Amino acid sequence: MEKCYKVFVINPGSTSTKVAMFENDKKIFQTNVDHPVEELDQCKEIPDQLPLRLKTIKQALDDAGVSLEGIDAIAARSGSLAGLEGGVYRVNDKLLEDSFTNKYVKHPNSLGPTIAKKLTEEYGGEVFCVNPPDVDELCDYERVSGFHEFVRMSRSHPLNQKENCIRYAESQGKTYEEMNLIVCHLGGGVSIGAHRKGKMFCVNDAINGDGPMAPTRAGWLPATALVKMCFSGNYTENEIMNRITKKGGLTDHLGTADAREIVKRINEGDKYAELIYNAFIYQIAKAVGGCAAALKGDVDAVILTGGIAYDEYLTSRLKEYISWIAPIVDVPGELEMEGLAAGAIRAMEGLEETKEYTGIPVWSGFDCAPEFDTSKDSTKYY
Template sequence: MTFKILVLNLGSTSTKVAYFENKKEVCSETLRHSTSQVGLPLLKQLPFRLNSIQEFLDENGIGLDNIDIISARGGLLKPIDGGTYGVNRLMLDELTSFNNGEHASNLSAVIAHELGRDHDIQATITDPVVVDELIDEVRMTGLKDISRVSIFHALNQKAVARNFAKKLGKNYTDVNVIVVHMGGGITVGAHEKGRVIDVNDGLYGDGPMSPTRSGALPNRAFAKYIFDNQLTLHEINTIISKQGGFISLKGTEDALTIEREALDGDQYSLDLYRSLSVQIAKEIGSRATVLKGDIDGILFTGGLAHSKFLIDLIRPYIEFLGDVEVYAGEEEMQALAEGAYRVLTGEEKLKEYI
């Protein structure tokens, strides 16, 4: 039987749409939007984004009455376990109230619901960034009013871990892996038998620095920096999540440019990459302890995983821990399609958001 799956992934400046038959992509497109359009409040973006998706369907001869399921990127919800969830009224209310945060991804499930409503099509999300499977031992900090939270590249991390397990002839729930997603933010997750029991907050500066994020900072020095510059909470969040890392150190988030400079002999660029490699390696080592050394593989993914230079800098620090494999880039659309497919085939149960 052939299942027909529509996949939606809304980002800040674009709308990604793809049509799959079972797990095979038939057609896809990244729909770019104008600066004036994406400058609108998020809820006011719904009409033009919905229209652009409908145009994609019309141009490719895809009728909604033939679609079995619509799989959407998950937005900023309350913490939940990994898996595929049906879009329901509670989820829609939380996504459109922005109580858990405001991002264009919140609109993905809203549009999926709108498209599917008149055709009785199930809308779903799979492994949103708020997946929280942390064990209690890693939540506690040295201040009783502050706990660690789980915000990471859950969709891509879990997809890569599943692919690795399949390569071993096993299920995701049978392996222990450390997954390192290296993109605009860097997250390192300890996956134990299908659950991410420890991971750094890749959004607001926990763990390694990255092209746009500061990473963990010395507490006293950062507190003094905030005090001296009389920063607001919004300004602090902007600095550590959008103006840190490569941008702060080199004035650009372009990793390829910095890498070329390092390879051409620029000492500061080389020092930056060496520091980055050590920070990532230390984070991997931290996850290895949580897994008690029982590691089937260390898996690198994300855009920066294309850099053999960076991977080779990291390897000497971590290859004693286990086999290293690279899955460069991101396969979010494929992962969303496969999440829906697992539900359609009965491999996984559709979860309820409550």
């Protein structure tokens, strides 16, 4: 690489924003910018947080003596977009509109492109979005559920999953498009994805709590029991949704999402903690096995990534279930910041063709499906 690209990376979270500066693949600065909760609480909607987040990011950079002068690009985490193909997108007006207005999903990461655009208006540079959570490359079989009104959606961790695939393929002297891989993203949310020749064609909807139980998400639930709970009169819709997507899984059972605390309790003789955590591992293993079946057994490697992949208790037991499938590759932590920077650099180098966000979902229904009565507005269910 002849040119030294300077790329600033923005990754908004619920109460903080991760920012980093890269010179080519070398990270020269990173910090987690905290946003005062009491100030965030004064914002009625997520878009109202923009001035606060922009101000605190600038202040953090000033405090650290980091300048954005001369940057080549800003790569921002995004969200709340129409289902799209994986890849690198130049941030256009339609992407800014859909993300900033939280058109599809309400999450602070949707502020990323607008924060980036505001900064480039002041300092210059291009703006990119890389493999946002809305990447949708599912095969049709993966979408079908037992109700014609419901289809399964692709909302997971494509940024970390795909960056791990790209890097592993390079380590083998191949490209992502030449390999079949299974990736286990093990964090606050858990997504298990099957990648076939460069497409994540099979993955659970981790954002909405589908798939294996997770530290903060319920995962698969018995449907009829859930229906009875919903109609019991004891819970509001928001309470049920929060329990499924924010307070379920390990948190619901054990009162914590911290794997380290759970393992400590197991080592101290807590049998219930042992039961629940081992069940968590078991469910992950079943999902990996399902991905292996979807790939018809043709798997080059299984990659373990995410924060919980640091936990040797989990990884050693998980490997007992799945090591027969393919070589296991340990990549604990996450490569989201690196993935954003690398995607922007690939685009500027001309190594990857950038894509244009249209706002039109890549999937709009099964071409062969019969017409159903839509008078009950079935789309509201998903």
